[in-house]
Amino acid sequence: MEKKIGFIGLGSMGLNMAKNLVEQGYHLQVYNRTGSKADALDQKSITKCKTPAEAAEGVQAVITMLADDDAVKEVVLGENGILKSLQRNSVHISMSTISPDTVAELAKKHDETGSRYVAAPVFGRPEAAAAKKIWICISGSQQAKDIAKPILECLGQGIHDFGEKANGANVVKIAGNFMIMASLEMMAEAYTMAEKNGLDRLKVAEFFGSTLFSAQIFQNYGKTIANKQYMPVGFSAKLGLKDAQLAFKLSQQSETPMPFVSTIHGRLLSAVAKGWSETDWAEAISRGVTEDAGV
Amino acid sequence: MEKKIGFIGLGSMGLNMAKNLVEQGYHLQVYNRTGSKADALDQKSITKCKTPAEAAEGVQAVITMLADDDAVKEVVLGENGILKSLQRNSVHISMSTISPDTVAELAKKHDETGSRYVAAPVFGRPEAAAAKKIWICISGSQQAKDIAKPILECLGQGIHDFGEKANGANVVKIAGNFMIMASLEMMAEAYTMAEKNGLDRLKVAEFFGSTLFSAQIFQNYGKTIANKQYMPVGFSAKLGLKDAQLAFKLSQQSETPMPFVSTIHGRLLSAVAKGWSETDWAEAISRGVTEDAGV
């Protein structure tokens, strides 16, 4: 049956994506470290697996949606990793936010065993994943992307192709997270300065969010930062710092001085040093700005 | 006749705005340093004046749209300035991008002579002014704004009120120009890093402009920066530097450290030092980034 695929990683993003695939008629061979997470899925449409290798067995494609580089490496290269069972020409659709270096290393390992790696990192929160509103960036060999695309089309509101180099999409993902962080800093600086000049932060944020900067980032985070209401935590300062470090590393490796990356990195490093690791990254950045301004 | 107002400053912005007012049935008492600019207006609907004072005579409102602080000061406070003729309770609608300090000083002078100052700086290029698509920020006393609003409604796609303090709208204008410049730097850094990692700048810019950053700034300038095609010049580096200096000064006066302002200021200062004063601000910022990266 051709609509059977592997699915590894049932965190808040992964679970919502798995539900959408099931809804579209896919049968999933699922694996998750904490097995009980799979209980939330329609049991007729899934097969629970004991190892990543089992989830990748006999399918043309296996999706991974995991926390970080180490988790992906373990699932791919570990003793019971998917490389042990993935068939020749089958495709690993790797959707986690990981470093381009790790991607290059993993893509090479897939090549050596005859399977293929498609990078498919996403932009969007769990709610967006549930609503099929995430944006997906892909890169990898054309043949592999052709297999991945119909599957990915069930998950988001658009697939954006960044070429044949395995880790191209991951560079875009890191660039995007940098641009979000820089937008947070920019708004925090502007709205704090406005406040200290006697203006209403929220009015200023609403003006920009509805005119020149009428994009999601400025509308949603604009409100958050203007109101200084940062709960619930969507993405932690600690993870933000990790992404700022990835951006810094790319800047370094590609010999591209990026002063805004340095500022953002320092801001989040300070947040973590001050004990704000688990706050939302918008709070970490915004409180840094307001405390520096004595507010 | 109540629809007669004064209009001073027929530059590329002012002329388009004057045309729209004429179209809406206003009769304009116009003054411009170079008188011939008024030839482009319907002659039946205007009265050419020899001085600012003449343009402000007998009207309830006079609009000024001028190049900089000095020009506005001259038109208001000069020997034949509008304060000489402006009636008690008449309103000066001041639409130029000028410093909050100058506004405070001018508002005080109006108060002393019994007339009123309304700040009404705008966001948008001359084409936007022609198409009534500019955004207008206002601040000033409620009574004065009530007189200004019906006139301003003929000019843009929305009036955003920032309170009774005379220069509130100017603070917003400067904050907005800072946010635009920071966006230019952010894009230049991200797209150059992407390029040096083997990606197509334009594809990256189009992705962000159509998804997370689907706002004008990122769409229009995104293309400009991605393609490195900066002509024609919309807003010069020299004027950008002036605005960065205004932002820096506000940051200083309000004791709000703004590291992104410092970066942007240094970037534009370097551009001017290198002789790029007359390039577009997007070019000045973007070339600074690419040259630093050895591209």
Add this chain to the structure above:
Amino acid sequence: MEKKIGFIGLGSMGLNMAKNLVEQGYHLQVYNRTGSKADALDQKSITKCKTPAEAAEGVQAVITMLADDDAVKEVVLGENGILKSLQRNSVHISMSTISPDTVAELAKKHDETGSRYVAAPVFGRPEAAAAKKIWICISGSQQAKDIAKPILECLGQGIHDFGEKANGANVVKIAGNFMIMASLEMMAEAYTMAEKNGLDRLKVAEFFGSTLFSAQIFQNYGKTIANKQYMPVGFSAKLGLKDAQLAFKLSQQSETPMPFVSTIHGRLLSAVAKGWSETDWAEAISRGVTEDAGV
């Protein structure tokens, strides 16, 4: 009698300098806003004056050592200012730390009245002034400097000539204060990083102060910063911020991007915003660094 000169400004620096001049046989026509300050001087060697103009009367040279630009302007240009009485070719030796713009303006006024301006700002604290250990930078016309030099030789351990342009010495003074502030930041960053890596701040500071960085700045302030013992206040954060602003302005006017100036300016602006205006500038900078590091 040729050893009679005017002396205006008996603050902690000025008083020590005046004592040294008296000791060298000078008779001083002194003026100070708070007249009682002159009681600390040998009464036979001074004549107390009621106005700056009186202090400058009939002498070939008058020294001013005042708090800021406004104070110097008042003493020179005010109703009873020294320009009212200063003879043709007499010299005003202006030793305060003031902006090059103010110097240019004052030098022009002196030219117009036939007297001469010599800039002679100094490096050193009141103790150094008492011990004749200050360093003096001068600039101005050669003729004027020839008159000033023998007098200045009684005050410090060296006179450094920076040319004929009136405000050259003031540029050097501002550059020097910038270099001191940058050294404070540099040490604060290095010693805090060393501390967080388990090292003893003081040992590290003593090592650098006795080897590669064996200069006063690194020895004295090195100890201060290493020990986090900032009392008594030698030079306040507020005055430091003023000097950082002068450096920023020079950077701007001369089109020289100076990123270290931006960092230092932001650091001191934040210190003032947080209410640390009256702490020593070393404390303001060092606490900024340690708080950012969560120490």
Add this chain to the structure above:
Amino acid sequence: MEKKIGFIGLGSMGLNMAKNLVEQGYHLQVYNRTGSKADALDQKSITKCKTPAEAAEGVQAVITMLADDDAVKEVVLGENGILKSLQRNSVHISMSTISPDTVAELAKKHDETGSRYVAAPVFGRPEAAAAKKIWICISGSQQAKDIAKPILECLGQGIHDFGEKANGANVVKIAGNFMIMASLEMMAEAYTMAEKNGLDRLKVAEFFGSTLFSAQIFQNYGKTIANKQYMPVGFSAKLGLKDAQLAFKLSQQSETPMPFVSTIHGRLLSAVAKGWSETDWAEAISRGVTEDAGV
């Protein structure tokens, strides 16, 4: 005979150090990748060895002075590395500039085999090594340092002890190189600003180098930067960038935001991107500043 030790690494630093040891009566078991370098030493006082292991055989101490982390790792852990032959309680005196992480790893390996690691990085150029004017920082167990000290005393003008943690001295070495780079930036900014204000760069540099900043760094590099005469190359921009990266990494690991490190890192990254890798680090930094200022 107790004055026999191993010596590995006869680069420009190492060779000068080896000569000094021979002069003090030491017999050296030398190893160098390019064996002919040993020809410059008194042949009666040395034994040429074919491997690092041979050089470390039967001695109480072996010195290494190598290019980078990889070279040291190879010499210690390689197939014929010194761990293969180093006796129980014998000491490895490691004088290269390497990362604290590498030191921690190597120290652990020594512990496991019963030998001991002493970190002894130095400040100073080859000429200083020849003249016994280098400064030596050490860290490691007390017992091991007691063995190392009499040997090191033949090499420099002072030994500075930074405790028992193996890599403490390396943290100081990196902090010191950061402080040197920050001093270069500071001088380049100040002297360029002075130049653009009409002053003589060299006069300004000489003033500071002989007064407030009368330390080697400011005297020697001050002249270099003031004169813009950067040849011969003492320490390349590429190596400077490597050290800036080490400083950045330490800043990151110890959660200490260091904005000056970010600026310096960006400056050197840009220099390398522009193709200036092999210029002196002073040139790389100084030209970055002057080009930004359009000089």
